[in-house]
Amino acid sequence: MTATKGLEGVIAANSTISSIIDDKLTYVGYDIDDLAENASFEEVVYLLWHRRLPNKVELEDFKIQLANNAEIPNEVIEQLKAYPKNVHPMAILRSAISVLGLYDEEADEQTSEANYRKAIRIQAKIPTVVTAFARIRQGLEPVAPRKDLGFAANFLYMLKGEEPDEIAVEAFDKALVLHADHELNASTFTARVCVATLSDIYSGIASAIGALKGPLHGGANEQVMKMLTEIGDIDHVESYINEKFANKEKIMGFGHRVYRQGDPRAKHLKVMSEKLTKLTGEPKWYEMSVKIEELVTSKKPLPANVDFYSASVYHSLGIEHDLFTLIFAVSRTSGWLAHIMEQYENNRIIRPRAEYVGPGKRPYVPLEER
Numbered sequence: 001m002t003a004t005k006g007l008e009g010v011i012a013a014n015s016t017i018s019s020i021i022d023d024k025l026t027y028v029g030y031d032i033d034d035l036a037e038n039a040s041f042e043e044v045v046y047l048l049w050h051r052r053l054p055n056k057v058e059l060e061d062f063k064i065q066l067a068n069n070a071e072i073p074n075e076v077i078e079q080l081k082a083y084p085k086n087v088h089p090m091a092i093l094r095s096a097i098s099v100l101g102l103y104d105e106e107a108d109e110q111t112s113e114a115n116y117r118k119a120i121r122i123q124a125k126i127p128t129v130v131t132a133f134a135r136i137r138q139g140l141e142p143v144a145p146r147k148d149l150g151f152a153a154n155f156l157y158m159l160k161g162e163e164p165d166e167i168a169v170e171a172f173d174k175a176l177v178l179h180a181d182h183e184l185n186a187s188t189f190t191a192r193v194c195v196a197t198l199s200d201i202y203s204g205i206a207s208a209i210g211a212l213k214g215p216l217h218g219g220a221n222e223q224v225m226k227m228l229t230e231i232g233d234i235d236h237v238e239s240y241i242n243e244k245f246a247n248k249e250k251i252m253g254f255g256h257r258v259y260r261q262g263d264p265r266a267k268h269l270k271v272m273s274e275k276l277t278k279l280t281g282e283p284k285w286y287e288m289s290v291k292i293e294e295l296v297t298s299k300k301p302l303p304a305n306v307d308f309y310s311a312s313v314y315h316s317l318g319i320e321h322d323l324f325t326l327i328f329a330v331s332r333t334s335g336w337l338a339h340i341m342e343q344y345e346n347n348r349i350i351r352p353r354a355e356y357v358g359p360g361k362r363p364y365v366p367l368e369e370r
């Protein structure tokens with residue numbers, strides 16, 4: 001037995017949800033470029049869960065189901081009010097999802113039908129949880145979800161307490177589409193490992209949030225904005241990046257385990273970043289990002305990944321930087337749920353082996369002789 005560090009190249013599941021082949025990403029056979037240009041987030045969630053696009057009536061019904069389930073129990077709001085305000089909000093989200101599970105009477109019911117109903121409830125409620133905490137920590141009351149707004153618009157409305165404009169909704173919706181699923185990434189794998197023990201969906205989502213939080217995964221988008229802020233000015237980009245390379249430090253938002261030439265989602269976010277940073281009168285975030293990308297790619301074959309341009313997009317939408325990864329979680333929940341349901345449908349516990357490389361066999365030494 002030999003271990004493959006980081007499980008690189010290991011095929012650990014069969015899946016009919018999304019695929020990455022030759023740097024092309026598809027959701028159930030649909031190219032991400034087509035979906036980014038044409039589909040709404042709700043349509044994509046339906047696609048991931050049903051493996052086909054909805055017709056008009058099915059989509060309307062799906063949106064109604066999400067809207068009808070968006071409210072969160074008062075007990076969860078009270079918990080959010082009690083949590084410390086200065087911890088990372090991904091830790092809050094991880095905890096709040098567990099609390100949400102305590103108030104779901106079907107939490108441990110394992111039929112396909114019950115799992116689907118829970119999937120709807122979790123997907124519908126996660127934006128309400130995120131926006132409620134974002135407001136509570138600012139000393140504001142949470143804003144209740146509205147049934148007449150779509151998923152993306154509702155998120156921005158609940159966050160800011162006012163109806164967002166069309167440009168913001170369109171950009172946010174597209175970002176959600178682009179982040180929805182990504183084959184067997186670290187958080188999705190985590191979710192599958194968790195539920196393959198036949199644990200419940202809430203445990204699967206809480207585990208996945210924990211994995212997404214790390215800066216090598218979803219946490220990178222917040223780190224990208226930290227880097228842009230630290231650099232501060234386009235004239236400082238070159239020295240900053242050169243120093244990072246000299247110190248062999250990683251540059252957040254670059255590199256990917258699977259993509260070699262480029263991440264197909266990054267170009268959509270790049271276009272959005274250019275447009276939104278101009279509209280907000282802060283083109284410098286886009287211009288600095290372009291310069292960083294040119295410099296990094298000139299030094300090493302490290303393409304910008306999905307987290308790189310999403311940072312300046314979310315910043316331009318007026319979203320606090322430590323909420324960036326939570327937006328990723330709101331979207332990726334759809335993929336996690338699709339994978340969790342797929343795992344349950346054809347389950348076997350996931351239990352690989354480790355190659356033991358510790359000391360050889362030795363005699364036990366009594367405590368008084370050590």
Ligand SMILES: CC(=O)SCCNC(=O)CCNC(=O)[C@H](O)C(C)(C)COP(=O)(O)OP(=O)(O)OC[C@H]1O[C@@H](n2cnc3c(N)ncnc32)[C@H](O)[C@@H]1OP(=O)(O)O
Nearest residue numbers: 215216217218220249250251252253254255256257305307
């Ligand atoms: C949604 C997502 O999760 S997308 C990824 C988000 N994460 C980031 O943006 C964090 C920065 N990127 C990285 O840390 C990595 O590229 C990962 C985690 C995405 C992929 O990791 P791995 O496939 O294990 O690649 P690994 O870390 O082994 O890198 C291979 C080589 O490229 C270098 N490298 C990889 N990413 C970067 C980077 N962002 N900056 C500088 N060098 C890098 C490594 O130092 C290594 O160099 P070496 O061969 O000279 O030692």
Ligand SMILES: O=C([O-])CC(=O)C(=O)O
Nearest residue numbers: 182184185186257258306
């Ligand atoms: O696939 C990965 O390794 C990371 C990920 O989640 C993504 O790029 O969306």
